[in-house]
Amino acid sequence: MPSPAKLSAKPARKASRKSLARATARSFSIEVKPTRGSAELLLAATASLLSERPDMAASFRDIEKRSGLNSALIKYYFGNKEGLLMALLERDAKLEMDALRHLVATAGLSAAEKLRIHITGILNAFYKSPYLNSLIHHMIDNASERSRKLLKKVYIDPMVEAYRQIVAQGVAEGAFRSVNAEMLYCSLVGSCDYLFSSASIVPQMLNEARITEELKQRYIAHVVDMTLFGMRK
Amino acid sequence: MPSPAKLSAKPARKASRKSLARATARSFSIEVKPTRGSAELLLAATASLLSERPDMAASFRDIEKRSGLNSALIKYYFGNKEGLLMALLERDAKLEMDALRHLVATAGLSAAEKLRIHITGILNAFYKSPYLNSLIHHMIDNASERSRKLLKKVYIDPMVEAYRQIVAQGVAEGAFRSVNAEMLYCSLVGSCDYLFSSASIVPQMLNEARITEELKQRYIAHVVDMTLFGMRK
Numbered sequence: 001m002p003s004p005a006k007l008s009a010k011p012a013r014k015a016s017r018k019s020l021a022r023a024t025a026r027s028f029s030i031e032v033k034p035t036r037g038s039a040e041l042l043l044a045a046t047a048s049l050l051s052e053r054p055d056m057a058a059s060f061r062d063i064e065k066r067s068g069l070n071s072a073l074i075k076y077y078f079g080n081k082e083g084l085l086m087a088l089l090e091r092d093a094k095l096e097m098d099a100l101r102h103l104v105a106t107a108g109l110s111a112a113e114k115l116r117i118h119i120t121g122i123l124n125a126f127y128k129s130p131y132l133n134s135l136i137h138h139m140i141d142n143a144s145e146r147s148r149k150l151l152k153k154v155y156i157d158p159m160v161e162a163y164r165q166i167v168a169q170g171v172a173e174g175a176f177r178s179v180n181a182e183m184l185y186c187s188l189v190g191s192c193d194y195l196f197s198s199a200s201i202v203p204q205m206l207n208e209a210r211i212t213e214e215l216k217q218r219y220i221a222h223v224v225d226m227t228l229f230g231m232r233k
Numbered sequence: 234m235p236s237p238a239k240l241s242a243k244p245a246r247k248a249s250r251k252s253l254a255r256a257t258a259r260s261f262s263i264e265v266k267p268t269r270g271s272a273e274l275l276l277a278a279t280a281s282l283l284s285e286r287p288d289m290a291a292s293f294r295d296i297e298k299r300s301g302l303n304s305a306l307i308k309y310y311f312g313n314k315e316g317l318l319m320a321l322l323e324r325d326a327k328l329e330m331d332a333l334r335h336l337v338a339t340a341g342l343s344a345a346e347k348l349r350i351h352i353t354g355i356l357n358a359f360y361k362s363p364y365l366n367s368l369i370h371h372m373i374d375n376a377s378e379r380s381r382k383l384l385k386k387v388y389i390d391p392m393v394e395a396y397r398q399i400v401a402q403g404v405a406e407g408a409f410r411s412v413n414a415e416m417l418y419c420s421l422v423g424s425c426d427y428l429f430s431s432a433s434i435v436p437q438m439l440n441e442a443r444i445t446e447e448l449k450q451r452y453i454a455h456v457v458d459m460t461l462f463g464m465r466k
Contacts, residue, residue: 140434148434156438177462182439183455190427191420197430201373201381205389206415222416229410230463 039077041067043088050131056085056138085135086147092132093154096125104162111170115231116224118162119192123223126196127216133196160185167231176231184231191223272310274300276321283364289318289371318368319380325365326387329358337395344403348464349457351395352425356456359429360449366429393418400464409464417464424456 045067049058060071078084163181170176278300282291293304396414403409
């Protein structure tokens with residue numbers, strides 16, 4: 001099976017790029033012209049479709065329509081659907097993790113302030129990109145061992161490392177208890193996740209038709225308080 | 234569609250119990266003899282199967298084999314697979330919620346102590362009954378509106394009500410901040426849920442092959458501390 005494509009959107013099989021493109025084009029009886037930016041466009045079209053379909057049911061045909069590009073290019077760049085979805089996760093992870101690394105390295109911010117900004121960021125990301133959370137769950141449940149390892153590498157490991165550094169800073173500031181970073185990842189991401197992964201039942205419980213901006217803001221304040229008070233020394 | 238059966242394991246359509254039994258027996262060309270306890274046996278067989286298959290893929294045929302009862306009885310008692318799964322959730326919810334109501338009503342226990350016992354109980358239940366968490370997710374994602382409402386009624390509403398009472402007690406004791414019960418439900422159950430719903434990736438992150446008793450104990454201590462410190466006044 002082709003390896004999941006990297007964020008740089010290199011073709012799925014570097015070594016045989018041209019031959020694969022030709023073979024793919026032949027098998028689809030169409031002209032495939034990989035151009036600069038077409039991988040990014042396929043990812044953007046997929047993200048757009050998944051935002052409307054949280055069941056991850058976007059087909060190659062749907063992506064072809066939305067992007068205006070021939071779906072044979074998906075095979076060319078990403079190998080298969082799993083490769084495409086992993087590339088989308090990697091694209092989004094890179095943005096989030098770059099921001100997180102920057103936040104952790106920022107001088108003049110307390111550990112508590114960093115954690116507050118980070119929690120706000122997670123919940124805003126899940127709210128803005130409704131597909132993100134479902135996609136992570138979908139990949140954890142259905143992806144190959146290889147993709148799961150990649151998911152751990154691009155999402156989980158950087159977050160756990162950030163938590164380790166923020167906790168160490170907070171302990172040094174005399175503000176935080178020494179909390180295990182992996183355990184903190186699990187409880188905090190679990191809290192953030194639940195509002196969205198159970199989106200079909202939580203708003204009903206809260207007597208809302210859907211997750212509104214106001215509900216999200218109230219939840220941010222709640223999770224920030226629970227976490228920061230929970231870590232207090 | 235027949236309504237999901239109640240815990241008391243009354244037949245799916247009370248009014249036409251005999252005629253339904255006869256019709257079901259005819260359509261399966263077998264003798265169906267509902268006997269005292271056979272509904273409970275079907276639920277126990279389903280729970281046993283689901284513990285081995287977290288994808289909820291237990292078929293009527295599997296349940297027939299495991300229970301030694303004819304699968305036509307499933308239709309008789311529970312209407313269909315959704316009715317059967319909801320009846321199983323109701324059975325388990327009744328046990329958990331009776332214990333929770335008892336805990337909340339216990340005199341001489343502080344609110345903090347009640348919350349500690351409750352959190353330990355949730356994580357132990359998910360650990361002991363691996364199907365429970367998957368089944369709740371499966372029903373939230375796939376069940377009819379009617380079953381989702383029932384799930385809210387038997388699981389979520391009693392827990393939120395218990396949290397409301399525990400928070401009120403803790404505030405009266407001068408120990409807790411006033412925390413919204415629905416928000417607490419979402420963040421706390423989310424934290425408990427995450428270790429198990431992402432079972433395929435979290436142990437890997439923690440460098441464990443699976444969720445061990447020791448890992449569960451460490452996580453209980455972590456979630457209890459985060460929650461109780463998080464609620465401190």
